[in-house]
Amino acid sequence: MRAFTLALFLATPLVMTATSAHANPFAAHTTGTEITQKQMDELEVGKATQDHVREKFGAPTRREQLGDTQVWYYDYAKIKHFGKNVQESTVFEFGKDNVLKVKSKGAAPAKTGNPFLGG
Template sequence: MKYILWIFLGFILSACYQKGLEVNQNKLDTIIIGKSTQEDVEKIIGHPVRKTNIGNKEIWYYDFTRITSLPGFDKDESTVFEFNKKGVVVKKYKTQGSGNGNPLLN
């Protein structure tokens, strides 16, 4: 009976869809506004999922989506870094995701 429970629990936890790159709080905290550069961000977190230029800023997005079979463990977020012309971080934040519109995340 004990083994059946472990097998069932393993199946439940493995029934998961995941896409993108999750940025945990520890990594986010190592990026210093006004000091860290694009190279620093790429070394610590990796290559961004997407990039955009708006005005004088380059914006990097690290989108992450996880859908599980367990309620409360789903996640849809984007970690965003804004850089000035010199490639230095001027802003960092998390948003409510990439807006993929998946009804399982609402």
């Protein structure tokens, strides 16, 4: 019995590292699409189109039509066990020709409905 308990104790760290991030209780929880600054820099204003952005990041979290401008939002949240949580939104604005006019990154909307993110 002691040998079994010792084997179980020694095997537990191996099992924890072999499981997926979703099953790992120590992994941070993420939602949405994370877009890094490097990925944003790869999209050139005046050249990239809606098709380029969709191919790279998938469908946006939210869309808005403001006159001739279509705005795409990619929201991202990461709930960490330790340290500050991450909550951001990457925004792409397209003209009526579907070409990228403006790109920016900032804080996501305050009200998420998620109490762990404070809103």
